[in-house]
Amino acid sequence: MVSVADSRRQEILAWLDEVKDPEVPVLSIRELGVLRDVEVSGNEVVVVMTPTYSGCPAMHAMEADVVTTLARHGVPNARVKTVYSPAWTTDWMSDAAKAKLAAYGIAPPGRVESDDLVPLRRRAPVECPYCHSVNTIVRSEFGSTACKAILFCNGCRQPFELFKAI
């Protein structure tokens, strides 16, 4: 049997699919794994979120978007609770979400690898999201946002971004 609170929770989770990562606007916070849960208790709604990176500035924007989106759906009193555990990982991203990233021009993250000291440039080749060549090189292990690295495709002579696997 589905309780009233649970159906309310599902409804709110569906609304929150409207909130996108401002830096990666094809992914919702749910697909990104940043949205962890919604706790409904009476009239109180608490949205549980976890940051991608410790200092990710986009988190502020996503939290503000959560509150305004729910207000638009008639939930004026939503609160955001930040949790750090379990730590966010790109392994939470579904294959469908990874396909969206690739279609947007960002190479999706591979599986999180073991913690050795092998630098990114010596790891398995990354496929270019534009021409699918694997003749690509790492230009910079850090990119325009905390979650991305910068690569270059020798096939189509285009720079592209890689969503870092962590």
Add this chain to the structure above:
Amino acid sequence: MSRESGIGNRGSKGKANDPSATLGTGAETGTGNSGSADDWVPGARPATATSGIAENAFFEYLLRLADDRLVLGHRLSEWCGHAPILEEDIALANIALDLIGQASMLLKLAGETEGKGRDEDALAYFRDAIEFRNVQLVELPNGDFAVTIVRQFLFDAWDVLVLERLTGASNQALAGIAAKALKEAKYHLRHTAEWVRMLGDGTPESHARAQRALDDLWPYAAELFLADAVDAEAVASGSGVDFGSLRPQWQRTVDQVLGEATLTIPKEGFAPRGGRTGRHTEHLGRMLADMQSLARAHPGATW
């Protein structure tokens, strides 16, 4: 820099951000604080029935973990717009952002542990140099790119080990922060280790600069492995790291990478210490004057 100013700006606003509330007026705690700035020096605070030694020690311990990150993060942020190549400008700014984000989480937890109404902003911007608990290594000026990279490598190799241990901390909040930070620290270490190899095993000029940086910084690394009663208490409570025990594993990583980099490990000699109890080089005060000036000129300002 907006990165520093962003400390804890998702935290609560208002009273806790108001320095008049954090200057020990007693309004927050009602425990009869004297109201003097001495209340800020945790070591000098008398133990009371309500703030038992365990909380004091844990607060102090969290400051040590947080201040290493805050100070090093600020130092790295000074490179923004000045790094030798664009990719490294971005890399150093990203590493700075991670470290300052970690510092923000740890300072928030420290403020909650202290229970005097100080939030992460109050702790970052309204403590003076003598109240900072970072090791001296992280406060040293950036020098050239080799100095910054070697310093970062020596720190990262230690940081990964510290965070690995802390993921098992009995304090769940600290364990959660450590697990998050560990992923970032591993990425940093991979990057800085690769740069140490490239600089050391590069041109005669890059080799000479990397070796000089290593010679200058090596004595300061020793402080990373010192421990006192505060650390011992944290270890006994199940939320600490026995820093001394990390040295052999750290040494293996460092030996391996420096060997590949064709760099020579300096001989052990005099090792500066004192950062953990507030004795710092002259450089920290100047750095803080820059880092804290905006917050102190406009206390409580938000945007």
